[in-house]
Amino acid sequence: MASYKTPLRDMRFVYNELFDPKAIQALPGCEEVTPDLVDAILEEAGKFCEERLFPLNRSGDEEGCHFENGKVTTPAGLKEAYRDFYEMGWGALAADPEYGGQGLPESLSMMVEEIMCSTNFAFSLYPGLTHGAYNALVARASEELKQAYLPNMVAGKWSGSMCLTEPQCGTDLGLIRTKAEPQDDGSYRVTGTKMFITAGEHDLTENIIHLVLARTPDAPKGIKGISLFLVPKIQVNGDGELGQPNGVSCGSIEHKMGINASATCVMNFDDAQGFLVGKLNKGMEAMFIMMNTERLAVGIQGLAIGEAAYQGAVAYARERLQGRALKGPKSPDKPADSLLVHPDVRRMLLIQRAYTEGNRALAGWVATEMDHAHRNPDPRRRQEAEDFVALMTPVVKAFMTDTGSEMANLGVQVFGGHGYIREHGMEQYIRDARIAQIYEGTNGIQAMDLVGRKMPAHMGRYLRRFFHPVRDYLEAKEHDFTMHAFLLPLAKAFGRLQKATAFLAQRGMANPEEAGAAAAEYLRLFGLVALGYLWMRMAEIGLQKRDEDPLFYQAKVDTARFYFERILPQSSALFASIMAGSKCMMKFNDDAF
Template sequence: MAEFKAPLRDMRFVLTELFDFNDINQLPGCEDFTPDVVDAVLEEAAKVCEEVLQPLNRSGDEEGCTWNDGVVTTPKGFKEAYKTFAEGGWTGIACDPVYGGQGAPKTLNALVEEMTCSTNLSFGMYPGLSFGAYAALHSHASDALKDKYLPKMVAGTWSGTMCLTEPHCGTDLGIIRSKAEPRDDGSYAITGTKIFISAGEHDLTENIIHLVLAKLPDAPKGTKGISLFVVPKFMVHDDGSLGDRNSVKCGSIEHKMGIKASSTCVMNFDGATGWLVGEPHQGMPAMFTMMNQERLSVGIQGLGLGEAAYQGAAAYARDRLQGRALTGPKSPNKEADSLLVHPDVRRMLLTQRAYNEGSRAMGIWVARALDTMKYHENAQTREEADEFVQLMTPIVKALFTDWGFETTNIGMQVFGGHGYIREWGMEQYVRDARIAQIYEGTNGIQALDLVGRKMGAKAGRYLRRFFHPVQDYIETHVNDDGLGDFVQPLAKAFMRLQQATAEIAQRGMKNPDEAGAAATEYLRLFGLVAVGFMWARMAEIALKKQDDDDDGFYKAKLITAQFYMERILPQSGALFSAIMAGSKTMMAMDEDAF
């Protein structure tokens, strides 16, 4: 298996050259995270991921989790690795210092998450789900519930889950059947079955805190009748010690295509004791607090696996001798040239690289907005950041995970037959990456969210948070010497995005199927333009610094940027044509004909 090394040079470039990290460092609550501190955190995170998590990736995949009468055991070494991870403070790095966290901005935490996903996605699921549960409790629970549960969740002594899906419903949460019956002591009896619950049962922590969607007896129909409850695996006494086992049990675990070392559970709640989080029938807003965090994190999963696949493929291509260059032998003293002499191999590697580095830049752009939304003192600035995050979240989740799966497949292709066998580790990346396109809302659902909710929100105000800065940048730089080669392709693709937006809005008002039919292509078009904007800005920096380029970093940036503009961004033309074709063909076939 290829050795992974955290891409710290590119991470630093995005944090401090593409963007100004001082914008984040100067926000109230983020002052301690100076550039030196951030650099030290990234170095230490890389060490933990490379030395502790990566060695368990293949063995964890091969062993998987085991279930025995409700008890789930994680693979060999996971328990010890989790202890090291928690004791290092990584479970609470982005959590509130009031509850024992380190208060790191999301901008930094996103890069730590990327490294975790690159080295061991299955492992990363456990603290990842806990952070999502923490976020929902921190934003919506009473002070009493927060004081009771958050300190040990932040410390990693306890973990958390989010229990949404039921056997008969996934995305359509309005039809859940789980019930919550009020008790005289202020608690509730939670009854129902939840499926596909990541980290629902395991042996890594002393307690597991489940966040469960259920309906009260007087609940209105649909999503307006959903409430959120905190249901611990073990009851918690007032002094924080653990009491009796609650009436919640893991009925089985799923046997999956990938992420086999992450327990995916059927959870049965049989009159389990729980407490209401927030107000009655307001479970969905609370859950979306968690899901917006998770959707960015899931996007980062695609990026993390894509980076690992690229590194493995690039190393293999350098070492593997196969065939001769079309222009004549490049290594005449050897029996063959390396794979790197072949244009098609270079096409694959540059595609991986363009996807990964573009996604990293865009992900940090959105993470910065999350920090602004959370910490900035100006209310209008916070609102504008929130609107930008709302718009970009479905794009990040869908685009990054689609590209992550494509990138891992490309990596396997570079290896040829060796990529298809277990020994090299590439096929595991492919299997692990596939789920990210499905969970936390399938990518088709993300596209519908974009065209159905975000595109027209507040009379198009969400769109302005993206369209205006891109338009301003194009108008300012389109005729710049050198940079015009990068900005002009962006301008053409941006024009297509604007036209497609207007067309979908107009057609969708008359026939909603028109918007639905265009949704997936529209999201991809939007994502291509957004990443193209990032690549134009990165090229601008590289052009200015190419004369002081001892390690060739900026030259590589420029070449990759040019590749993106010439070989990837032109896909916007085909996407635009598909969008303009409308829904007629798509909706014409009778159901019986399928």
């Protein structure tokens, strides 16, 4: 059976040892965020998610959402869990106290989000979309809209959704047809159809606040003519009370491969009252605030599924007796040895472990920089942090969801035939994980964003936020011979990344197809080097502290060795593929496909 226990020890390691908790505590508003407080919050979050959300994961998947007469009913138990989730304050951790939030750092909030996603991925999407909408409104909405909507969203009375996609446009949002007609009172009347809308309709809250991309009648064509509008499901009166229904209806829900407890809706807006968020024709700027929040959150989903799949696979490998060790029986008193004796099973488990713990470190790094970007009083430090988060957002989203899906598949493989059977709970991880590689911009789009936008931005300024720390660390450890087993392969992989970057920068200017053809491999190479840098740092800590807690710290060192010897060598093949250029794919005859 699938099993999960919050990885508190590893979360504490990332927060307290790999990164500096005092640096977070020194930020304005974080003075009381001590390691003890962080521990207490993680323990309580783990307890709630393990006891309330994990038991609903399989039942919610099997029951799914129900659609009847325009209404969506979520699976049994979800509504009560959602109510308790917000009553206990879990949905308000990182929200501003001005709107009823707790004002805690993103580096803590993201760890809680990981726990929630590991225990119930589908459930996590409801508060996740609300938090994304909250971020967009905080950044771009008028003060009047903030005061009218944010307190109830933070409290969980109202939820949020993001309405971008239409039947004729997904990635190419310039093709949007939804219209917004201006009214004399300053509001707009929004008409159009949106599809694939997560949490567009459900029974968890009394109101749903939709952020909708639409065009005004005289808007420029294409992406430059899109504006963002707040469209509530139920109108809100001047006194803050709910008024009349607002011309917003759910036309249907999708029958999906996974995340079945999450309602994915076709939403119809029929002359619905809406309010402009931000500036006219600048809707993409506002929506990207929410989208980038969601892309980082989706990366966390990949990490979370990987962790859950790893835990399930380890538990099964320990218990399942099958065959004998190649060197002779390890348990002669039993009819067979456990799966753990078999090299291929150990290979799969160590791949899962190396990626999962590496991804957690990467998430912690990005979340820490997000805290600096939002709170650091030094403008220069804020800018550096913003640059780093912008650069790493497509890497987090794509690399962590690709590897999360791979980890889910490996989890089923460890179980063998039993993994393919629904009652063991492992095949659900594969089905749930698959969407994370697709929504919020497919991983191919993330790779194009990295190569086409982030790489050349500001004459390579974003890249320096990653390249310089890695270079400086390698130079600082050059004469530390205890680290050479990690330093030498990382230096080679880093060198390949640098050469690939220069190659794509030069070739991409002359022929954009060169960059496009290599984008996916380049992002994967970038992710591997990022994890290599973090695994080397984790190995250094493990070597320094292994006498304090031998089992934990030695496992860090040993997992790092596995990563450097069995995973990081992929960088060589990726580099060769990048350098091969685009001809083999772009010159292929269209008619031959």
